[in-house]
Amino acid sequence: DQQVKQNSPSLSVQEGRISILNCDYTNSMFDYFLWYKKYPAEGPTFLISISSIKDKNEDGRFTVFLNKSAKHLSLHIVPSQPGDSAVYFCAAHDTPMQGAQKLVFGQGTRLTINP
Amino acid sequence: NAGVMQNPRHLVRRRGQEARLRCSPMKGHSHVYWYRQLPEEGLKFMVYLQKENIIDESGMPKERFSAEFPKEGPSILRIQQVVRGDSAAYFCASSPFAVDRLGNTIYFGEGSWLTVV
Numbered sequence: 675d676q677q678v679k680q681n682s683p684s685l686s687v688q689e690g691r692i693s694i695l696n697c698d699y700t701n702s703m704f705d706y707f708l709w710y711k712k713y714p715a716e717g718p719t720f721l722i723s724i725s726s727i728k729d730k731n732e733d734g735r736f737t738v739f740l741n742k743s744a745k746h747l748s749l750h751i752v753p754s755q756p757g758d759s760a761v762y763f764c765a766a767h768d769t770p771m772q773g774a775q776k777l778v779f780g781q782g783t784r785l786t787i788n789p
Numbered sequence: 790n791a792g793v794m795q796n797p798r799h800l801v802r803r804r805g806q807e808a809r810l811r812c813s814p815m816k817g818h819s820h821v822y823w824y825r826q827l828p829e830e831g832l833k834f835m836v837y838l839q840k841e842n843i844i845d846e847s848g849m850p851k852e853r854f855s856a857e858f859p860k861e862g863p864s865i866l867r868i869q870q871v872v873r874g875d876s877a878a879y880f881c882a883s884s885p886f887a888v889d890r891l892g893n894t895i896y897f898g899e900g901s902w903l904t905v906v
Contacts, residue, residue: 678831710897717793717880717897718832763831776845777895779824779831 697764814883
């Protein structure tokens with residue numbers, strides 16, 4: 675049961691343009707969403723997050739949008755840079771009980787920025 | 790990946806052998822999480838531990854897998870009698886708090902790649 679889905683396994687964008695990565699979820703109890711960036715042979719690195727009480731969060735070139743009614747979020751990167759080439763994971767925060775900090779990850783989208 | 794140390798980075802085991810993966814959390818962190826990434830998939834939660842306690846092991850396979858986080862020393866993820874399907878990247882993460890809404894205080898290690906031949 676894939677509760678967090680990233681339906682695009684890969685995305686190719688020209689340097690300087692906007693990259694848009696999409697993520698859908700099924701569990702309406704998720705209340706916090708995160709994006710992680712991962713380079714090959716490295717662990718995921720936190721990028722940006724958004725609470726379910728908001729619909730937008732911005733941090734420099736990165737903006738995350740949340741549409742709760744559609745159970746959809748997206749990550750916008752503008753302008754895209756070659757160093758942004760990586761795999762991006764969407765994750766939802768699932769805390770069914772105190773102390774059980776569990777992240778549910780999507781399958782990832784491999785972003786390639788072309789010069 | 791600030792300071793969560795995992796070893797070995799790469800491990801090859803024959804079917805039926807045991808695999809032990811170690812994780813030293815960041816200094817000052819007493820909460821450890823293990824995630825597994827199978828090929829072409831996202832990371833999946835396995836277990837959450839505090840010092841000497843397993844808090845949530847709902848993602849652990851029922852057999853052959855165990856985890857511990859002793860009072861002294863690293864956290865250990867142990868896989869007995871490995872099978873080819875155990876081949877994956879195993880990521881450890883740590884955080885200073887039990888419940889935190891800020892993903893940037895959950896730090897991942899660089900992972901241990903297990904290959905079962």
